[in-house]
Amino acid sequence: MNPEIAVPAQPFNADTLDAIAQQLEHRGYALVPQALPPETVDALFVELKQLPEQYFKPAGIGRQDDFQLNRFVRSDQICWLNGDSPAAAGFLAWMQTLREGLNRRLFLGLFDYEAHYASYPTGAFYKKHVDAFKGQSNRVLSTVFYLNPQWQPNDGGELVIYDENDQHELERVLPEYGKLVIFLSEVFPHEVLPAQRERNSIAGWFRVNNSSAWMADPAR
Template identity: 75%
Template sequence: MSILPVSPQGPSNESRFDEEALDYIARSLESQGYAIVPAALAPELIDALFLEVKSMSGAEFKRAGVGRKDDFQLNRFVRSDKICWLRGDTAASGAFLDWAEKLRQGLNRRLFLGLFDYECHYATYPEGAFYKKHLDAFKGQSNRVLSTVFYLNPQWSPGDGGELVIYDESGEQVLEKVLPEYGTLVIFLSESFPHEVLPAGRERCSIAGWFRVNNSSALLPDPPR
């Protein structure tokens, strides 16, 4: 199921959006709060994103932290990945953000979520890296509504580890254990599902993102980050 078909000439931001895929994601979010979509993007775009993240220098990535704004802190016991924000200034990242915008519009039409914008970053997990169980948003305290993870790991096998474990709202029962396989998209309600990344047996790459609502007021603007 390809959400964003891409022309053979390379990643395109003019391609027709796959309404069937949108319907599937919306139904899954409505019925269970999450969706798992293998081969979510066209192969040309997946390859372009993979080549981009692999070509980036280590200096372009920074240690990932916990929390946002005044609460931000580095904690190597909670997470040990490195990140680089996507800004749409390359062909691949621009096409990915165009896909995210079409997904935002499509989910708003179907589910009336009021999604306002999207932020995302490349995340690399060196061998042995992990991210302990956490929530992406706490009820009533965040503007993150939907979390997305898109995987860029060719020929990933169960023995390579690095699974995304999704728990029920209590954080006790495992609902899904997702291998970070090439081209797979996971999307879930940010406030509802504690989740973790198990230690990776080799380098693991993904794009993590969040669809947000706008909490701006006359006195307090709400920037993307």
């Protein structure tokens, strides 16, 4: 396991982007503690906690015609970010900075970004899965940004990342406040373990544009 990336006062500056790109190139994922300014993190946390309950919908698996609810696979609830609030707009602006920086360094052709709040009630989980199947999705990079103040190891809720062949555990990541995880969407099976308290995050995906003259690139 490689150490986490140390982030200076100005997030996603050239040095930080270089370090993230190097981790993605060498091992396919990166861990960034305290990734965004504290005021951005706090604003996102306050917004999430103040969102009306009816804004959250049970999360499903698959997309479009393949979408289905399966409470044996995942039991979280989600609310999509549209950038209407100052908190969400600030977060999406930082992700735009990250997208542009990674494109310059890794030539990934990342086209846009989509994200949602994910709320896991006590005991909720998301069983092992991949975020995209090779050649069948436009999702290239997955991100998870954690909004859990004072999270302790015995609270559980870790993100477990497995190797490409699904044989070995690579990382077990505590969902600590302000931490960002980035990984290749098609490569790494991963799961969310049950937690002893409510667990919150923003899950997102950088996408490439698969539009053509015959087929439009689908929305989320």
